[in-house]
Amino acid sequence: MRRRSLLIAVPTGLVALAGCGDDESDTSKASDSASPAASESAPASAPPPPKIVDGPLPAITAGTKFGEKPTVAKGSGDPSKQLAVKTLVAGGGKVVAEGDFITANYLGQLWDTAKVLDNSWDRKSPLLTQIAQGTTMEGWRYALTGKKAGSRVEFSVPPTWGFGKAGNTQLGVKGTDTLVFVFDIEETFSAKSSAKGKDVAQDDADLPKVGTNTDGKAPSIDVPKADAPTKLVANYVIEGDGDELAADSTVLVQYKGVIWDTGKEFDSSYSSGKLTSFSLQQVVKGWAQGLTGKKVGSRVLVVIPPKLGYADSPPPGSGIEKDSTLVFSVDILAKM
Structure with missing residues (x-):
């Protein structure tokens, strides 16, 4: 478990909306947003790493530039059983490493229906999350590690590396649903990061x-x-x-x-x-x-x-x- 700062006056009390791995039970609880931020403890049994494949992935029909809220089409045909990942805009910033924190705007939706589950653009507040096992969705971890700040990345996440067989009833995600995400990675931060000014x-x-x-x-x-x-x-x-x-x-x-x-x-x-x-x-x-x-x-x-x-x-x-x-x-x- 990550060491908790002495400064924290009360525990965070936030539980993952995103189940990590292929968990049979739905232990998700409400938090301030529907982002798949997870608890500090690593999952008891994580799924094996996925293969990274090129597609298929739905088309982005509007908002195609980095920083613009995208509109993503419904998936066509069957999604990959592995992790389909494509860099749509290649950034020139620092590479996201395992354990880094990132700030990013993102949108997530269902493959079959294009129902949007969550997006940070409407909240006007970028996501801040750590890319590490047990702190974020496994699909995010594998898709975003190695990408550069300034990049737009689209990827699909099958249940194994998403919410598992239980799905997520709060978000309306079934245990068979594949998820589609678009991430605009703004910045990445590591233990070597400092102030700038x-x-x-x-x-x-x-x-x-x-x-x-x-x-x-x-x-x-x-x-x-x-x-x-x-x-x-x-x-x-x-x-x-x-x-x-x-x-x-x-x-x-x-x-x-x-x-x-x-x-x-x-x-x-x-x-x-x-x-x-x-x-x-x-x-x-x-x-x-x-x-x-x-x-x-x-x-x-x-x-x-x-x-x-x-x-x-x-x-x-x-x-x-x-x-x-x-x-x-x-x-x-x-x-x-």
């Missing part, structure tokens, strides 16, 4: 100074020999030019946390080698308040006083003492 002067000698390297390595955090602030601090170190975060945004971040009194690191995505994604409604108050309004692409210094952190109830085994002031460097990589 303009450095901002760090002139206050009474506040920690954060390194501005953007090589994917953890930045330094130099805590001054001064009294910790009693109020929340949330200052740009690097200011990006992306969208501002809302109070309910789901974000993808790199981060490092140290304790003010000792400068000792207690939590870090750099050390774990894994990015962290969560809703700002699910983290400690200092993070939620400090990151709301900040821009995607930025690195932010966040100093959290005890009342907005863990106060007198730090997580057991975290190394955080009661009433500790916490210092973070946070790279905001993406939002959903």
Whole structure:
């Protein structure tokens, strides 16, 4: 199971709408969207890898350019029993690797009827998901790994690598249904991803100074020999030019946390080698308040006083003492 950040205040509680593999039982439950985001645990028995074939695939009859909402025709004849994948627009960005997070616009529908199950264009909110076993539909994992950011990919997913024999009653998918997807991959993020933007002067000698390297390595955090602030601090170190975060945004971040009194690191995505994604409604108050309004692409210094952190109830085994002031460097990589 992926390691959960110490920052999470409550568990996510989201269960996959997409069953992984050929599961006999339908354990899907409602979530905020019908995207096949899955739980953190890998499936007990994953199906064998599919063969990747060229087709058949339905025609896109409108919205053929990258970034445009596509209209996809009904499938003709019988779909492949394997994974049919075609790159319709070849991008020039980074290659999507196993374990990466991506942001993408996508549309999914049924092969036989062309009934649209979900699409991110209408929500005006790209999908943010990790391409890894147990965290996304297996068909997505196999079809999108190896593709480049900036690409439009169309593919069909038979039940084995989709919802399995149980189908998905909430979406109206039978256990015999083949699914068709069109993905516009906007960006891909790995454990080496960093903020990107303009450095901002760090002139206050009474506040920690954060390194501005953007090589994917953890930045330094130099805590001054001064009294910790009693109020929340949330200052740009690097200011990006992306969208501002809302109070309910789901974000993808790199981060490092140290304790003010000792400068000792207690939590870090750099050390774990894994990015962290969560809703700002699910983290400690200092993070939620400090990151709301900040821009995607930025690195932010966040100093959290005890009342907005863990106060007198730090997580057991975290190394955080009661009433500790916490210092973070946070790279905001993406939002959903």
